[in-house]
Amino acid sequence: MLQPLLLQPLTIKGVTLKNRVAVSPMCQYSAIEGVAQDWHLVHLGRFALGGAGLVFVEATAVEARGRISPTDMGLWNEEQARALARIADFLKANGAAAGIQLAHAGRKGSTHRPWDGGGPLAEADAVSGAAPWQTVGPSALPFADGYPAPHAMSAADIGEVIVAFREATKRALTCGFDVVEVHAAHGYLLHEFLSPLSNHRTDAYGGDREGRMRFPLEVVETVRAVWPQDKPLFVRVSSVDFDEGGLTIEDTVAFAKALKARGVDLVDCSAGGNTATAPRVAPGYQVPYAAAVRKQAAVATGAVGLILSAEQAEQILKDGAADLVLLARKALDDPNFALHAVEALTGEFDYAFAPPPAKSGLDRLAGPLRRLRAAQ
Numbered sequence: 001m002l003q004p005l006l007l008q009p010l011t012i013k014g015v016t017l018k019n020r021v022a023v024s025p026m027c028q029y030s031a032i033e034g035v036a037q038d039w040h041l042v043h044l045g046r047f048a049l050g051g052a053g054l055v056f057v058e059a060t061a062v063e064a065r066g067r068i069s070p071t072d073m074g075l076w077n078e079e080q081a082r083a084l085a086r087i088a089d090f091l092k093a094n095g096a097a098a099g100i101q102l103a104h105a106g107r108k109g110s111t112h113r114p115w116d117g118g119g120p121l122a123e124a125d126a127v128s129g130a131a132p133w134q135t136v137g138p139s140a141l142p143f144a145d146g147y148p149a150p151h152a153m154s155a156a157d158i159g160e161v162i163v164a165f166r167e168a169t170k171r172a173l174t175c176g177f178d179v180v181e182v183h184a185a186h187g188y189l190l191h192e193f194l195s196p197l198s199n200h201r202t203d204a205y206g207g208d209r210e211g212r213m214r215f216p217l218e219v220v221e222t223v224r225a226v227w228p229q230d231k232p233l234f235v236r237v238s239s240v241d242f243d244e245g246g247l248t249i250e251d252t253v254a255f256a257k258a259l260k261a262r263g264v265d266l267v268d269c270s271a272g273g274n275t276a277t278a279p280r281v282a283p284g285y286q287v288p289y290a291a292a293v294r295k296q297a298a299v300a301t302g303a304v305g306l307i308l309s310a311e312q313a314e315q316i317l318k319d320g321a322a323d324l325v326l327l328a329r330k331a332l333d334d335p336n337f338a339l340h341a342v343e344a345l346t347g348e349f350d351y352a353f354a355p356p357p358a359k360s361g362l363d364r365l366a367g368p369l370r371r372l373r374a375a376q
């Protein structure tokens with residue numbers, strides 16, 4: 001029997017993932033001054049114990065004003081780097097490749113964490129240590145009603161953010177990460193430049209598609225220049241805006257071609273987030289974007305969005321829609337998704353993806369499970 005694609009290794013540049021299950025970045029809003037806590041080690045560590053091939057650390061701000069909330073992860077200083085190195089070490093020691101998503105929230109920064117209601121911070125929040133800050137964006141257009149207008153970035157501001165991405169990438173390397181993903185999706189700063197809905201600039205960083213792509217591409221070029229050539233670089237995109245006049249899949253295919261030309265190894269195809277418009281969600285609702293980008297830009301893609309079963313994940317790979325499957329919510333529901341995928345796709349009780357201490361115990365479950373099945 002042929003081994004299912006989902007369970008096969010995937011080599012990208014100098015990194016080999018032991019399978020094609022990746023855990024998508026997920027903000028935990030639980031860092032202190034941008035520093036990862038025990039929470040993050042346990043949250044991410046359980047996916048390594050659960051056999052995932054690649055585990056991404058959440059959107060990690062490259063500078064303080066690039067956080068979504070005051071409790072976002074950051075990588076603009078050495079203390080933050082030390083805490084993240086511990087996580088990267090743990091993931092790798094337990095068989096998962098370690099990824100980190102580098103991000104800047106742009107006009108969607110300076111907000112409450114979701115369980116405190118989300119929405120913009122107000123001056124009154126300063127009393128509880130969560131003072132609002134001036135956000136930045138391509139144009140002085142607020143994200144939605146009730147959000148303050150960002151400061152429209154000058155050329156000097158753009159240069160500063162590019163330097164922040166460069167320095168964070170260098171730190172990600174010293175932390176020992178295997179994969180860097182640049183966050184250019186979900187209405188955050190890079191997506192804001194890409195989308196005509198949020199970018200009304202009239203200088204070289206706005207206007208036509210080429211102008212709107214300029215800043216994100218400069219970020220990617222800078223990151224690629226300091227991220228070793230044998231290490232994979234991913235970019236997450238919002239393949240489409242869900243509003244009239246927003247990004248289309250044609251824009252994203254053009255962007256993906258430009259990314260590929262600059263040494264990006266995989267385009268992680270998400271969607272939406274630049275306005276309050278929500279997508280119509282169904283299993284695999286974003287997979288067609290990954291398929292279109294893969295086919296039309298001839299670049300490796302990641303598929304994400306309500307991928308709920310091993311069979312569904314396998315079908316995405318078999319259809320040639322993507323090279324890698326990313327899970328967020330389902331991974332929270334089943335951190336052992338990759339271990340369970342083996343039985344789902346092969347019928348075997350085989351815990352080879354688990355690190356030795358977990359495998360040793362699970363192997364003692366495999367025997368009785370096989371005998372019970374044989375007796376049925």
Ligand SMILES: Cc1cc2nc3c(=O)[nH]c(=O)nc-3n(C[C@H](O)[C@H](O)[C@H](O)COP(=O)(O)O)c2cc1C
Nearest residue numbers: 024025026027058059304305306307327328329330
């Ligand atoms: C709790 C949570 C936090 C998230 N944080 C991030 C993030 O840091 N960066 C990002 O690109 N996407 C983030 N997302 C989006 C997911 O990575 C993923 O793209 C989305 O949830 C769709 O996949 P799913 O249906 O498997 O959850 C987050 C999603 C959830 C549920």
